[in-house]
Amino acid sequence: MLENKPLVTINGKQRATLNGISYSPPSTPLRLADQYNLKGVYTLDFPTKPLDEPPKLGTSLMNASYKGFMEIIFQNNGTNVQTYHLDGHAFFVVGMNYGEWTEESRGTYNKWDAVIVIFIKGNREHTIQNLMERKIEVILNLVINFTSA
Structure with missing residues (x-):
């Protein structure tokens, strides 16, 4: 989280x-x-x-495996919109709701037809905007495409 x-x-x-x-x-x-x-x-x-x-x-980083998946919960308890950029990755939005995230929240994930945001050549930047007092759950695909300009 x-x-x-x-x-x-x-x-x-x-x-x-x-x-x-x-x-x-x-x-x-x-x-x-x-x-x-x-x-x-x-x-x-x-x-x-x-x-x-x-x-x-x-300078603390998240440890992850190449070609793996990572569950990320963006928890916003504040009154401002929060913006996160996920560059060069595909991710699935599996949930979004009000309130605090708990372990039981996983039971409400949409695992069958989740919205997917895919890396598109020429447009490698995807943005998640988390509205006030909400949580957004995403599953991140950790395959990175490095291309030369």
Whole structure:
């Protein structure tokens, strides 16, 4: 679950957070750090649910398997529309509803004819807009197409 809270102050600056982590870009690009197996550039410990501790800075990533699937819940308890970009991926919108997500919410997923958003060449950016006080559940297909410009 990805839960976005109102802006918080970390080290004297207003920061947005997901699950209590405010992304801090590393000095080495992530793709280079991964390709050359550089240690200490990022961690693979992104929390799967909101932390019960004060928000913090981090270069924490979600660990996933290539050609796998990932369930992502976009939880919005605030009064603003939240926008997320999923570049270069196909994803299935399997649910959308009001209120807090719980484990029982999986029983309401539309697994048979879910809306699919597919990567289209020339238009690699897809946007999810989460309205106020709602949750959106998506299943993300983790096949990435890298093309040269």
